[in-house]
Amino acid sequence: MEYILKNGIVYDPINEINGEKKDVMFKDGKIVNSVSDDAKVIDVTDKLVMPAGIDVHCHLAGPKLCVGRLYRPEDERRGVKPKTDITRPETGFSIPNCPATGYRFSKMGYGTVVEAAVPPLEAKHTHEEIIAIPNIDIPPLTLFGNNWFILQFAKEGRIEDIAAFVSAWLKITKGYGVKIVNPCGSEAWGWGMNVHGIDDPAPYWDVTAREVIRALAQANEMLGLPHSIHIHPNDLGHPGNFPTTVNTIDCMKDIKKNSEYRNQTIHLTHAQFHCYDGTSWRDVTSGVEPVADYINKHDHVTMDMGQVTLDETTTMTADGPMEYDLYELTGLKWANKDIELETASGLVPFIYSGRNPVHSLQWAIGLELALMIEDPWKVCLTTDSPNAGPFIRYPRVMSWLMSYQRRAEMMDNKEVHAWAGRKSALGTLDREYDFYDIATITRAGPSKIYGFEDRGHLGAGAIADIAVYDLEPNNFDPTRNAAEVEKAFSNALYTIKDGQILVKDGEIVKVVSSKHVRTEVEGFEDEEKRILEEIMPFFNRYYTVKFENYVVHDHYAEPSSVYKVNASK
Amino acid sequence: MAYEPPVTDYDKIVENCTCAFCGSNCDDVDILVKDNHVVGVRHACRLGASKIMEDEDQRLTVPMIRDENGELVEVDWDTALDKAAELIAGAVRPVFYGWSETSIEAMKPGLELTELVGAVIDNQATICHGPTVQAVQNVGYPLMTLGEVKNRADMVVYTGSNPMNAHPRHLARYTTFPKGFFRKRGRFDRTLVTWDPKYSDTAKLSDIWVPFEENGDYAFCNAIRAVLKGKELKQDVISGIPKEDIVALTEKMKNTQFGALFFGLGLTHTLSKQRNIDIAIQLVQDLNKYTKWVLLPMRGHFNVNGFNIFMSYEMGFPYGVDFSRGYPRYMIGETTTIDLLNRKECDVFMVIAADPGAHFPGGALAHLADIPVIQIDIHWGPSTELADVVLPGTFIGVETAGTSYRMDSVPIFMKKAIDPPETCREDEWIVNELLKRVTKLKEASK
Amino acid sequence: MTYIEKPSISNVVKFEDPDVAQVKKLTVMLNTGTDIYQGACKKRGSTLKDEYRKVAGVCYMDPKDMARLGVGNWDSVLVKSDWGEVVCYAAHSRDAPHEGMIFIPKGPWANVVVSPETYCCSDPTYKGIHATVEKTDKEVLLMADLMRYVYKKYVKEGDKTEELPSLGEMPIYKRKVRSQ
CATH class of the missing domain: 3.40.228.10 (Dimethylsulfoxide Reductase, domain 2)
Structure with a gap:
């Protein structure tokens, strides 16, 4: 089937198209340069056209989500919608049920959403949920930062063995890339402890976060994986944590990248939670400046925001000790889920409020980061959904980034507490994102960062993932109309996925299966086999499942989209 | 107990099978097979071994329907499935109960059927955890x-x-x-x-x-x-x-x-x-x-946790979910099986991979004596004594592969060791057939 | 710690125990739940058999309570609660001592006497039921007979369930005639 999307105003930063009126053509699910006269015409004259959105970091499928849904029916009861002829029933606000997750992303014009943390032992669960989520492609990131084998090899400096392990475990878990969460800290949580800073060793293993991060990064580059290491550093959410953040990025600067498409060797996730100055919640202030300054001066790092949206939400992370701290702080119901030999995790509901000084400061810090980092290619829009806010608020975050007036208004009329202005530099930042910048932080940048050569742009050969919004960029001032920006980005005029129209006029018109996007390394098979043989006795002794039953079988990952990586190049 | 010599007469050993009994889901069970029959089990406990070495006398092997004298009569699959579909399609307040001893794969069409007819779906958690x-x-x-x-x-x-x-x-x-x-x-x-x-x-x-x-x-x-x-x-x-x-x-x-x-x-x-x-x-x-x-x-059945997880990710609520209004509703004491039976609200009861006859209080079971009951199970049990349509399933983890979740939510793929009896059908197939037939009936009545 | 000391268990029912006064009826607390014999028999599928009656139709009692009632192992007792009454075998408990408490493994027999009340919590009350136990001459019914006797789903009007022939220990259904 051929289509021609006519006369839209196109923003496609990878191909340096900045608001040009042009046609976008696609055939059999791929973007093409020309189509025949039989092509079906979709008239989008003067409307905003972008590649479909890519979310670099979201918790949307897997065991943590499920604990959240199971123990928060009060959240599920928000956002209930009955079934229609096309869609299944929806429930949930911060942790929607799987069908709702797919529909809501699709309605915002998103096509690819990264699941940010998969414990290998329960990877099957994540893939089962991906099967249940419709309409978006999902690359899952596999957790490695507290894995006992990695801790041991990192201590011994066995980089090639780590590479072999990572290569094998990405296949076993059907994962896309390497995620590191509070390295050494989540292992310490096995004993109810934590580590502080990157040079505080894990109990027993006697290895530091610095060693683990560097070792995994070197292994990542040895394999030449499409994504760099993806890190949630130590000390999340602690006042005075910005030096840890800077140290984490800085310890990586000598590591050479092995990828032509991406620029970074480390992706710093939900940076907002990692940029606090001060010593306690009483004297906390923004620590954005030193972090933004470092990122501005170095090209080996990219980040995403983790923007607080001031909603009641559910926090969930593999950073187990942090969640316990949060429980002590708020007293709200605490869930925890430690995974043998691999990681910890926890959940606590959280009520962000504009009346609360700390939450307001967090709100300001996220925006400050996006505005102070000069190069939008280094920034991605996220809310670390659902941690800082649910993903359905992305359009609202866009509206804040695009309008100085709106930000000032929020601070002036007390929608946020005075701390937002007093303890951060947000009030002084009059930078405003334009549509090209928005396309960069939600499409083009993520494509580069993840090595998604086939998506995030509208060049010929890319998959036909396209979003059209009901805005006319040439007759519309986003800096003055925040509410309309939010509305338009929340309800795409068209969302096209693999050349199929899934959303029209803000409503789901078609439901398709999601693809499991994963990486497979080729040319490292001998090393994988050797390392598996070496670790198997240990595996059999200390895991509680047999290796045969640990592996994610193929039928959990259909349909798949596999990025092959040639490790020998 | 008398000494029993070890089993030596077998064709093959199927290793690392997962025991389909309790929530421990031991996945190190070796099943000894001869002529497509289980002749021995290694590593399983007394409970697991007893289930895997089942009592073939009481295996449900053929579909059955009660006749006017209240006696069960063997029928072919089409007749039994049509009868069950007719009961479900005509029901006002159907309850689909059980699911904890079958695979996630069988729950999927089960939930679809629930959404289609606006039923209540519930599992054994409702009477245990x-x-x-x-x-x-x-x-x-x-x-x-x-x-x-x-x-x-x-x-x-x-x-x-x-x-x-x-x-x-x-x-x-x-x-x-x-x-x-x-x-x-x-x-x-x-x-x-x-x-x-x-x-x-x-x-x-x-x-x-x-x-x-x-x-x-x-x-x-x-x-x-x-x-x-x-x-x-x-x-x-x-x-x-x-x-x-x-x-x-x-x-x-x-x-x-x-x-x-x-x-x-x-x-x-x-x-x-x-x-x-x-x-x-x-x-x-x-x-x-x-x-x-x-x-x-300490979860009891090998997939009781699995159902709660499955329902949570599919519909946001763990058990006792009512679709009668077109959207999921979860109200403990309101949309849960025992309460529905105590209030005599339910008018067709389908039980799959569970045995309410053995586990529900008499006060709740009394209502099952008044309404049609459809049973999908592998053994003739107390529930069969109350069932009007009986559909024989297959044994997950021995005859049919499938996914289950251990008590600590670790997902395990349970493989099969032998082929199921020829006259039985997989739960997933049975529920899918019901779904097809009910869809047809609903469309015809539109 | 004092509670580390474990009790010694009497394995015999001593009818002539001087501490024990004979009674006709015992007021007890009834608990139900699983036990390994019931579990194994149930999941093997042998629920129609005499074996199931012997593992699930059993009222486990403290030996002293048994002496009070004057019942030995495998004598019949009638258990009554607000919810119904059922005949079970008496047997001395492996978990004794627990005077004043009886245990019937979960199953069709226990179901008759437990409470369906959920108190709006989805879960019926299977434990901590007030009940009485007395000696009886009646037989413990096989599973199929018990289900027929209690729920009478397929009993014709006018038929006395007690007088119907036993359904036995094997499945009963009309088989299709198969041509060879």
């Missing part, structure tokens, strides 16, 4: 996978459960006996504690047995919490346990390196129901101020 789920919704859920206990725990507490009877390999495989990475001497490195009014088989193995009084669980946990918070106990004896013993035990619990609390139906089935669990969870949360503690409910 339902209060646990409610308590978790009240106060939280600090848990772990069982390997964490195996590798780290130096204190293990069982309360309101008797794993030596209900989960016989739980102690041996996961918690007490195995040699863990940080517990190299296994049993000798751990303190095993049982809190139970009865001197149960687990208590007999324990280092410490705390025989609090019947219904004394809440007060006992509360006393430990009070001691933890530095309060003086005002009574000399609480729930039958002397004050000094409570203080000494609290000290011990505070001074472990890694403690794990396992609780069972002893807590959920007594009068205080979910409040018992509330306080047990809060106790564990309090203990984390001092050292590491985690807990886990």
Whole structure:
């Protein structure tokens, strides 16, 4: 089937198209340069056209989500919608049920959403949920930062063995890339402890976060994986944590990248939670400046925001000790889920409020980061959904980034507490994102960062993932109309996925299966086999499942989209 | 017991099968097969082995329908499925109960059918760990996978459960006996504690047995919490346990390196129901101020947790979900099976992979005697005595492969060892057939 | 700690125990739940058999309570609660001592006497039921007979369930005639 999307105003930063009126053509699910006269015409004259959105970091499928849904029916009861002829029933606000997750992303014009943390032992669960989520492609990131084998090899400096392990475990878990969460800290949580800073060793293993991060990064580059290491550093959410953040990025600067498409060797996730100055919640202030300054001066790092949206939400992370701290702080119901030999995790509901000084400061810090980092290619829009806010608020975050007036208004009329202005530099930042910048932080940048050569742009050969919004960029001032920006980005005029129209006029018109996007390394098979043989006795002794039953079988990952990586190049 | 010589006459061994009995989901079971029959089982406990070495006399092998005399009559698959579909399509308030002894793959079409006809879908959690789920919704859920206990725990507490009877390999495989990475001497490195009014088989193995009084669980946990918070106990004896013993035990619990609390139906089935669990969870949360503690409910069936997980990710609610209004509704005491039966609301009852005849109170079962019952199961059981349509399924984990979730939510793919009997059909196939036929009936009546 | 000391269990029912006064009816607390014999028999599928009656139709009692009632192992007792009454075998409990408490493993027999009341919590009350136990001459019914006797789903009007022939220990259904 051929289509021609006519006369839209196109923003496609990878191909340096900045608001040009042009046609976008696609055939059999791929973007093409020309189509025949039989092509079906979709008239989008003067409307905003972008590649479909890519979310670099979201918790949307897997065991943590499920604990959240199971123990928060009060959240599920928000956002209930009955079934229609096309869609299944929806429930949930911060942790929607799987069908709702797919529909809501699709309605915002998103096509690819990264699941940010998969414990290998329960990877099957994540893939089962991906099967249940419709309409978006999902690359899952596999957790490695507290894995006992990695801790041991990192201590011994066995980089090639780590590479072999990572290569094998990405296949076993059907994962896309390497995620590191509070390295050494989540292992310490096995004993109810934590580590502080990157040079505080894990109990027993006697290895530091610095060693683990560097070792995994070197292994990542040895394999030449499409994504760099993806890190949630130590000390999340602690006042005075910005030096840890800077140290984490800085310890990586000598590591050479092995990828032509991406620029970074480390992706710093939900940076907002990692940029606090001060010593306690009483004297906390923004620590954005030193972090933004470092990122501005170095090209080996990219980040995403983790923007607080001031909603009641559910926090969930593999950073187990942090969640316990949060429980002590708020007293709200605490869930925890430690995974043998691999990681910890926890959940606590959280009520962000504009009346609360700390939450307001967090709100300001996220925006400050996006505005102070000069190069939008280094920034991605996220809310670390659902941690800082649910993903359905992305359009609202866009509206804040695009309008100085709106930000000032929020601070002036007390929608946020005075701390937002007093303890951060947000009030002084009059930078405003334009549509090209928005396309960069939600499409083009993520494509580069993840090595998604086939998506995030509208060049010929890319998959036909396209979003059209009901805005006319040439007759519309986003800096003055925040509410309309939010509305338009929340309800795409068209969302096209693999050349199929899934959303029209803000409503789901078609439901398709999601693809499991994963990486497979080729040319490292001998090393994988050797390392598996070496670790198997240990595996059999200390895991509680047999290796045969640990592996994610193929039928959990259909349909798949596999990025092959040639490790020998 | 008489000595039985080991089985030597078999064609092949299928290794690393997963036992389809309790929530321990032991995945190291070896099944000995001869001529497509199970002739022996290795590594399984008495319970698991008894299930895998099933009683073939009572295997449901053919579809059946009751005739006008109340006798079951063998019919072909089409007739039985059409009859069942007709009952479901004509129902006003159907309830689809069970699911805990089948695979996630079979639940998927089951949920579709539920959404299609606006039924209530519920599983065995409603009569076992339902209060646990409610308590978790009240106060939280600090848990772990069982390997964490195996590798780290130096204190293990069982309360309101008797794993030596209900989960016989739980102690041996996961918690007490195995040699863990940080517990190299296994049993000798751990303190095993049982809190139970009865001197149960687990208590007999324990280092410490705390025989609090019947219904004394809440007060006992509360006393430990009070001691933890530095309060003086005002009574000399609480729930039958002397004050000094409570203080000494609290000290011990505070001074472990890694403690794990396992609780069972002893807590959920007594009068205080979910409040018992509330306080047990809060106790564990309090203990984390001092050292590491985690807990886990002892789930009964091998996929009872799986259903709760499946329903949570598909529809946002764990069990007792009512679709009669076109959207999912979850109201404990309102949309849950026993309450629906007690109120005589349900008009067609489908039971799959469960045996309410053996497990529901008579007061609830009385209503099943008044309405049509469709049974999908592998054995002739008490529920068959109340069933109007009987559809013979296959045995997950032995005859059919599928996914299940262990009590600690670890997903396991259960493989098959033999082919199912020719006349039986997989649960997934049966439910899919029902879905097709009901869809057709609904469309015809539009 | 004092409670570490474990009880010694009497394995015999001593009818002539001088501490024990004979009674006609015992007021007890009824608990139900799983036990390994019931579990194994049920899941093997042997629920129609005599074996199931012997593992699930059993009222486990403290030996002293048995002496009070004057019942030995495998004598019949009638258990009554607000919810119904059922005949079970008496047997001395492995978990004794627990005077004043009886245990019937979960199953069709226990179901008759437990409470369906959920108190709006989805879960019926299976434990801590007030009940009485007395000696009886009646037989413990096989599973199929018990289900027929209690729920009478397919009993014709006018038929006395007690007088119907036993349904036995094997499945009963009309088989299709198959041509060879």
